[in-house]
Amino acid sequence: MDGVKLHAFWASPFSARVIWALKIKGIPFEHIEEDLPNKSALLLQYNPVHKKIPVLVHGPRPVCESMVIVEYLEETWPQHPLLPTDPHKRAVARFWVKFIEDKSPNVWMVYRTVGEEQEKARRDSSEMLSILEEHGPNKGKKFFGGDSINIVDIAFGGVALWMGAMEEVSGCKMFDAAKLPRLNAWIANFKSSPVIAENLPDRGKLCDHLARLREKRLSSSTSK
Amino acid sequence: MAEEVKLFRTWSSPFALRVVWALQLKGIQYETVLEDVAKKSDVLRGYNPVYKKVPVLLHNGRPISESLIILEYVDETWKQHSLLPQDPHARAMARFWAKFGDDKVMQSIWTAFVSEGKEQEAALAEASEHLQKLEEELRGKKFFGGDNIGYLDIALGWLANLVRVFEEISGLRVLDGERFPLLFAWLKEFSDAPVIRDCWPSHDKLITKFIALRQLHGAQSSST
Numbered sequence: 001m002d003g004v005k006l007h008a009f010w011a012s013p014f015s016a017r018v019i020w021a022l023k024i025k026g027i028p029f030e031h032i033e034e035d036l037p038n039k040s041a042l043l044l045q046y047n048p049v050h051k052k053i054p055v056l057v058h059g060p061r062p063v064c065e066s067m068v069i070v071e072y073l074e075e076t077w078p079q080h081p082l083l084p085t086d087p088h089k090r091a092v093a094r095f096w097v098k099f100i101e102d103k104s105p106n107v108w109m110v111y112r113t114v115g116e117e118q119e120k121a122r123r124d125s126s127e128m129l130s131i132l133e134e135h136g137p138n139k140g141k142k143f144f145g146g147d148s149i150n151i152v153d154i155a156f157g158g159v160a161l162w163m164g165a166m167e168e169v170s171g172c173k174m175f176d177a178a179k180l181p182r183l184n185a186w187i188a189n190f191k192s193s194p195v196i197a198e199n200l201p202d203r204g205k206l207c208d209h210l211a212r213l214r215e216k217r218l219s220s221s222t223s224k
Numbered sequence: 225m226a227e228e229v230k231l232f233r234t235w236s237s238p239f240a241l242r243v244v245w246a247l248q249l250k251g252i253q254y255e256t257v258l259e260d261v262a263k264k265s266d267v268l269r270g271y272n273p274v275y276k277k278v279p280v281l282l283h284n285g286r287p288i289s290e291s292l293i294i295l296e297y298v299d300e301t302w303k304q305h306s307l308l309p310q311d312p313h314a315r316a317m318a319r320f321w322a323k324f325g326d327d328k329v330m331q332s333i334w335t336a337f338v339s340e341g342k343e344q345e346a347a348l349a350e351a352s353e354h355l356q357k358l359e360e361e362l363r364g365k366k367f368f369g370g371d372n373i374g375y376l377d378i379a380l381g382w383l384a385n386l387v388r389v390f391e392e393i394s395g396l397r398v399l400d401g402e403r404f405p406l407l408f409a410w411l412k413e414f415s416d417a418p419v420i421r422d423c424w425p426s427h428d429k430l431i432t433k434f435i436a437l438r439q440l441h442g443a444q445s446s447s448t
Contacts, residue, residue, distance in 0.1 A: 049324065049357055063316045065323060075312040091288040091297040098290055099274060135274055 002059025004029040007043050009036055010201050011209050013158035014066040015054035020154050021070045023195045025080045066158070067097055070151055082151040092137060096144065097155045103128035104159040110174060111166040111210065112217060118172055125163075125174040132156070133180045142189050149193060157190050161200060169210045229254035230282040232268050234261050236425050236433060238382035239291040240279035245378050246298045248419045250305050292322055295375055307375040321361060321368070322379035329354045330382070333398060337390040337434075338441040348396065355404055362406040366413060377414055383407075384415045389430045393438060 006022065006029050008015035022029050034043055034053050046055045046062035056063045056072065063072045074082050083090050106128060109121035137152065138144045144152035160175075160183070167173055177184045190196055231247065231254050233240030247254050259268055259278050271280045271287035281288045281297070288297050299307045308315050332354055336347035358380070361368065368376035387399045401408035414420060 058313070061313050063313065063320075065320055068316050068319045068323065071319065072312055072316040075315065087297050087300040088283070088286045088288065090300065091293050094293045094296065095274075095288075095290055098293060131274055 005032055005057040006030070007032045007034050007040070007046065007053050007055040007057070009034050009053050011206055012053060013162045014052075016161075016199065016201075017066045017154050017158040018054045018056060018069050018073075019199050020149075020157065020195060021073050021082060023199060024082070024149060025073060025077045027073065027077050067101060067151075067155055070154060074151070080148075082145070082149070082154065084150075093144075093150060093152050096132075096137060096152045099128075099131070100152070100155045100159060103131075107159055107163055107166060107174065110172050111170045111214060114218065118170070122172050122174055126176070129175060129180055129183060133183050136182070138182065138186055143186065149190070149195075153186075153190060156186075157196065160187055161191065161196075162206075165203060165206045165210055168207055169214055227253075228282070228284050230257055231255070232257045232259055232271065232280040232282070233278045234259050236430060237261075237278050238386060241423060241425070242291045242378050242381065243279045243281060243294050243298070244423050245373075245381065245420055246295050246307060248423065249307070249373065250298065250302045252298070252302055292326075292379060295378060299375070307369075307378065309369075309374070318368075318374070318376045318379075321358070321376050324354070324357070325376075325380045329358065329380075333387065333390065336396060336398065337394055338438055340442075344396075348398070351398060352403070355399060355407060359404045359407050362410055367410065373414065373417060373420070377410075381414060381420070384411045385424055385427070385430070387411075389427070389434055393431060393435055 004022070004027060006015065006018060008019065008031060010033065019031075032040075032042075034040060036053075039051060043053065043055060044051055046057060047053075047064045050064060052064070054064075054066055054069060056069045058072075058076070063069045070082065083093055103124065106121045106124035110118055110125055113121060136144065141147070143149050144156065163175055167175065175183075191200075229247070229252060231240065231243055233244070233256060235258065257265075257267075259265060261278075264276055268278065268280060269276045271282065272289045275289060277289070279289075279291055279294060281294045283297075283301070288294050295307060308318055329351065332347050332351035336344050336351055339347055367373050368380065383399065390396065391398055399407060399411070415424070
């Protein structure tokens, strides 16, 4: 079988999602750490459209976009499935992945902005969480995937486990544990799963990195 | 058990049209439930409580929402006339480009249509860049799916009628044969294909609808 390489960045929740999927399925891969301010020529060649990580390269062929990569892994390596077999249950799982993808940019916006823009993003992030709490497919279960982690857990994990650092760095609270008991329990379950726990960036290092980036971004947007 | 397939749609939704095309291409018998976008039925809201939008496909009482997800469900449930390719990498590419179509192409063309001045110029330039990438994807192919219409053709099919509507109303040049010969040829091939050509909503009705939407958008953005 062709080798697998992953162009990743230690602080990125998007490359974390792919790493989790690779580790859960036990797929050996070479981790290529990208220096984001100085993206490698190879990365730009493999992802000319978005010029972003993560990029999975299987043999000679690149796959881009974290959740597209996870579906690719699922179809190529069927062990430790991340999607159910029933087509309707698969559609429900994909629905929640899309919901998370569509709404989670609000979480990054809370971190990137200030004032009214940030407040709107905070409200939209909270709404996303409320909807997941009320309608999410994890009622009475340890994970969205039931007893084991599935594609929805992976998608949401990349948001939920970065939210705390973004709240800390931006000083803006999004996750009210009292109002989100199910999601709160889910976070504890997910974080304590060995594959996840062993593949998370150090919280202190992450906050430092995000704080630095935030300062740079905010000062460059106000300077003329 | 007799199979029950219902599609909740509006007369003009390009997203619902994707599902119509898929069902027709596969020769699946279904019932249409026409919804009024201004007054959505309680039944629809019950089947799609998160977004309360069309399309919703109901198969033997089980609802599926989000057009691209419905396409995958239809493809997995009814195997005739495959929409997605068999090869996992080709499937990943189709999903990547469908996401690009919705996130980038549709966004930029819509912004160009509803905005003015510098904002419109910038959106048009962005749209051209994105369309150029689709143009390259068509190289050596009649359809995005190869010799036959597939998932990506259906996902991008909205380009074939809505761009003409936007161009007619705004006088903008978005997708012309000079700059995008392959895409331009594809628009015609796709539009005229059996099954596809019988499903287009009324051009005149679309003109009326989008003139009103554009005015509404202009009024909303100019009021402070």
